[in-house]
Amino acid sequence: MQVSGADRIGELVGGWIIDLFSDRPDATIGLANGSSPAPVYAHLVEAHRTGRLSMARARAVLLDEYLGLPAGHPRTYRAEIARALLDHVDLAPGALLAPDPSAPDPDAECERFERTLDAIGGIDLQLLGIGADGHIGFNEPGSPLDSRTRVVELHPITRRDNARFFDQPDEVPTRAITQGIATILSAHRIVVIATGPAKASAVARAIEGSVDPALPASALQHHPAVTWVLDTAAAAQLSPRA
Ligand code: GLP
Numbered sequence: 001m002q003v004s005g006a007d008r009i010g011e012l013v014g015g016w017i018i019d020l021f022s023d024r025p026d027a028t029i030g031l032a033n034g035s036s037p038a039p040v041y042a043h044l045v046e047a048h049r050t051g052r053l054s055m056a057r058a059r060a061v062l063l064d065e066y067l068g069l070p071a072g073h074p075r076t077y078r079a080e081i082a083r084a085l086l087d088h089v090d091l092a093p094g095a096l097l098a099p100d101p102s103a104p105d106p107d108a109e110c111e112r113f114e115r116t117l118d119a120i121g122g123i124d125l126q127l128l129g130i131g132a133d134g135h136i137g138f139n140e141p142g143s144p145l146d147s148r149t150r151v152v153e154l155h156p157i158t159r160r161d162n163a164r165f166f167d168q169p170d171e172v173p174t175r176a177i178t179q180g181i182a183t184i185l186s187a188h189r190i191v192v193i194a195t196g197p198a199k200a201s202a203v204a205r206a207i208e209g210s211v212d213p214a215l216p217a218s219a220l221q222h223h224p225a226v227t228w229v230l231d232t233a234a235a236a237q238l239s240p241r242a
Contacts, residue, residue, distance in 0.1 A: 005231070006038075006039040006195070007039060009039050009040065009193060009229055009231070010039030010040050010042055010043035011043055013037075013040045013043075013127070013191055013193065014039075014040050014043030014044050014047060016125070016191065017029060017040070017053075018044070018047050018052060018053050020124060020125055021053060021054065021055060021058055024124070025054065025056070025057040026057045026058065026059075027058060027059075027124040027125070028058065028059040028060070028061060028120060028121075028122070029059070029060050029061070029124065029125050029127070030060075030061045030063060030123040030125065030126035030127060030187055031060050031061065031081050031085070031127060032063045032064075032126075032127045032129050032137075033062075033063070033064070033077045033080050033081060033129075034129040035129075036129035036130075036193040036194060036195055037127050037129060037193055040127065041081075041084040041085040042084075044085060044089065045085060045088040045089065048088065048089045048090065049088070053089065054089075054090055055089045055090055055091045056091070056092060057092075058091060059095050059096075059097060059120060060081075060086065060091055060095060060096045060097070061096075061097045061098070061117065061123055062077055062078065062081060062096065062098035062099065063077075063126070063127075063128070063137045063178070063184070064077060064099075064137040064138045064176055064177060064178035064179060065077045065078065065098060065099045065100075065101050065176060065177050065178075066101060066173040066175075066176050067101050067106060067151065067173055067176055067177060068101070068173040068175060069101065069173060071101075071102050075165055075171075077098075078096070078098055081096075097117070097120070098113075099113045099149065099177040101177060106151050106177060107150070107151060109177065110148070110149040110150050110151065110177055111149075113149050113177075113179075114148055114149045114183065117149075117183065117186075122186050122187060122188060123186075123187040123188065124187070124188050124189065125187070125189045125190075126184060126187035126189070126190045126191070127193065128184070128190060128191065128193070129192070129194065130192060130194050130199055130202055130203065131158055131161065131202065132157060132161060132198045132199060132201075132202055133157045133158065133202065134202040134205060134206060134214075134215035134216055134217045134218070135158060135217070136181070136184060136192075136216050136217050136219075137178040137179050137180075137184060138152050138154060138158070138176040138177075138178035139152070139178055139180065139181050139184075139216040140152060140153075140154065140155040140158065140216070141155065141213070141214050141215065142213055142214065143180070143181055143216050144180075144181070144213060145181050145182065145211070145213055145219050145222075146180075146181070146182045147180030147182055147183075148179075148180040148183050149177065149178065149179050149180055149183050150177070150178070150180055151175060151176070151177055152175065152176055152177075152178055153174060154172070154173065154174055154175065154176055159172040159174070181216055181219045184219075185219060185220070185223050187223075188225065189226075189227075190223055190225065190226045190227070191226075191227045192220065192226065192227070192228050192229065193229045193230075194228070194229075194230050194231075194234040195230070195233065195234050196231070196233050196234055197233040197234070197236065199233075200233060200234055200235070200236045200237040201237055202215065202217060203217075203228070203230060203234050203235065203237065203238070204237035204238050204239075205217075205218065206218045206220060206221075207221075207228060207238060208238065208239060
C-alpha cells in the first residue's frame with residue numbers, strides 16, 4: 001500500500017490501532033522508536049484527547065532499548081516513547097513492558113523479558129521501522145533469523161543514522177537490547193512503516209529479495225500478516241506492478 005505524507009500514514013496506521021483497542025481494549029501493542037512511527041503516535045495522542053481512544057486496559061511493549069545511557073536519559077527509548085505517546089494517553093502505570101537497561105545482568109534481563117512476552121500471550125500488533133541497512137529493532141545485518149531478545153552491538157551505519165538524536169555523534173551507545181528476529185515474528189500482526197529515499201533499497205530487498213540474514217527485514221516474508229506502509233520515495237525501488 002502506498003500513501004503520501006506523514007499525516008496520511010499517521011491517520012491510516014493510527015486508525016488500525018484505534019480499531020484494535022476499540023474491539024479489544026486489553027490488546028497488547030508493540031511500540032517502535034525512530035522517526036517513522038512518530039505520525040502514528042501523534043494521531044493516537046489526538047485520538048485520546050478527543051475521546052476516541054482509551055488505552056486504560058491495554059499493554060504496550062518496547063521493541064528495543066539502548067544500553068549504557070544513564071537511567072532517565074532523554075534518549076533512552078523508554079523516555080522517547082513516553083514523550084511521543086505514553087505521557088499523553090491513559091496507559092496504566094506498569095503497563096509498559098520493556099527491557100531494563102540498568103539491570104545488573106543484561107543477559108538475564110533479556111531472558112526475563114522473553115518470559116514476560118510469553119506469559120502475556122505475545123503482541124497483537126507490532127509497529128516496526130526499518131534501518132537503511134535493513135535492520136529491524138536493533139537486529140543488524142547477520143542477525144540469526146531464529147534470534148530472541150539479546151544484547152547486540154550496533155552497526156556503525158545505525159550509530160551514524162541515530163546520531164541526529166544526540167548532541168554529539170560519540171554519545172550514541174554502542175550496544176542495545178533488542179527483541180530478536182524470531183521474537184518480532186511471533187507478533188500476531190506486524191505493520192512496517194518506511195518513508196524517504198534512504199529506505200528504498202532496503203525496502204525493495206526486504207520485500208522482493210530472498211530471505212537472508214544479511215537483510216534482517218527480509219525475514220518478515222516468513223510472517224503471514226505483515227503490512228508495509230510506504231511513501232512514494234521508500235517504495236521507489238519496488239518492481240512496477242504487472
Ligand atoms: C532505530 C530503531 C529501529 C528503527 C530505526 C529506523 O535503529 N532501533 O527500530 O526502525 O531506527 O528509524 P527511523 O524510523 O528514524 O528511520
